[in-house]
Amino acid sequence: MAMDEIVDGMSEVSCDVLVIGGGTAGPMAALKAKLRNPKANVVLLEKANVKRSGAISMGMDGLNNAVIPGYATPEQYTKEITIANDGIVDQKAVYKYAQNCYGIIEELDSFGIRFLKNENGDYAVKKVHHIGTYVLPMPNGDTVKKALYRQLRRARILISNRYMATRLLTGSDGRVAGAISVNTRTAELLVIKAKAVILCMGAAGRLGLPTSGYMFGTYENAANSGDGYAMAYHAGAALANLECFQINPLIKDYNGPACAYVAGPFGAYTANNEGSRFIECDYWSGQMMLEFYNELLSGKGPVFLQLKHLHEKTIEEIESTLHKVERPTRGLFQKGRGNDYRTESIEMHISEIGFCSGHSASGVFVDDFARTTVPGLYAAGDMASVPHNYMLGAFTNGAVAGTDAMEFADNHDFADFDAADVAKERDRVMAPTRRDDGIPPNQIEYKARRLVNDYLQPPKVTRKFELGQRRLAEVREDMEQRMIARNSHELLRALETQSILDCADMAAHSSLYREESRWGLYHLRTDFPEKDNENWFCHTLLSKKDGRMTSEKRDVQPYVVPIADDEKDLYDKQRIRATA
């Protein structure tokens, strides 16, 4: 058989709980679902291979948001994230995370993932945020995926690798009924009926085009092409605050952080070309990114991470973390450029745009039980709307989703779906393979993402967005009418391109809807430059209604932890002011 030859076939299986995405949240959701009902069938579906998939493919250097007794309280953390996310937070989910995450840290510890401890045996938490102390280094963070995989095998979770989910199935009552997926090596379809479905499909990280021009050189794992966002949308689920883009400060040309979270606690800091600090705090907020962006444009750029003033031993320790976990090719990149942290500062730049609640707040809307607006459908991790939830949030909220989804499955039978929906989806999926001539997916993807950079990148200009929408509509027509896939691997890319274009459309639509500026650079609208609390102190929910993309407002739920008036703008004061 020729490489990646297309096999025309379809089969159907069923399970109690289907978890889609085996990165961070997914494995934890699957484990907790199985723990809740050991007799039930839990399937973990993964586009790549669970052993090495997702944002933490090579592990992680630390927890960015650990709420550890003695260092921080759930109240303090909830307050910090509320202020960092400009007040637009349903605190219940954040507060629940803050209460649960310590238990998850202890559980991860029992899996064999070590966290940094001091000489007294206490967790050695570091301060990076504006107010509180939440950053906990992981000296053997490279072992995370292996440790998770062991647990999945032990719990007898059914793992299906190399299946890309394309659409959710819903019953006539609107309840989730399962999902349709495609084998990425053979293009065979697999229909999975399920009583409950948990989406853990990561960020929409292949939306903007990196400045290097290399399509797969994105900040997020390039496999995270926003498939979960697209699937939730087409199933009728609401997506929250998509205009709150993810933009990150990274090493210039390289797609990893420099990384101030790791090096900051040792005394490194972000500085301009004059060697001066210009931001108060390195925690990634939209407000901080705006100061970063302003500095780059001010003539005082480039911006650098400064660490050459540190002691040799300290630099060695920083290097051993930065070059071993999360993005280990960082060391290779610096070596290739002849950059030595001892003699040279690290040039930084801002990344392409994406959706990610792990870092900002753009995600599929979920409540404090990880429930989406579609009954039986859950979401967790980077793609779910709990703001700034990072890796520990993916684990913690994944656990919440797994437990609640199994409870739902225990109390519901399979929802009936229309066989015509499957036939329709099969036609849609296979369409690029049935054309003899046309445009390959990589060209359509490149063009869509180039348009995202040209028209949708902040600062957001209304006229540019409208032009961008027109151009993107033209690309969509090409995609729907002319895209070809000559083998199953190209079909995988073709399907990802469809997710990317859906996300681009959602990014444009949601950004135009919110007629104010908020979250610093993430939603900086030149035509509405001010924050407008009177009209826009609310979430925006985007969804598909009668086949059309619509947006509406949703009230911010009453705070659990009150924020004093003089605390509300703490994150707006990022720029260091000259003091006498």
Place this chain on the structure above:
Amino acid sequence: MPLATYQTSVPVVVDDAKCIADKGCTVCVDVCPLDVLRISDMTGKAYMAYDECWYCMPCEADCPTGAVTVNIPYLLR
């Protein structure tokens, strides 16, 4: 429209002398998040079939014989 083949220098390099894919090993192909590695019909060895790399390293880290080297793609080197 006719299609052309596009030349690209791929970041992942496999040392054929060390690679044991011809003995049945598929570790690097299995772990790749972007699914860009394949076993060659001609040589029986692993190689990068698609230049869609996140240079994330599982292929190099998990290779049992140290045959795989991940380089930074030229465009961002």
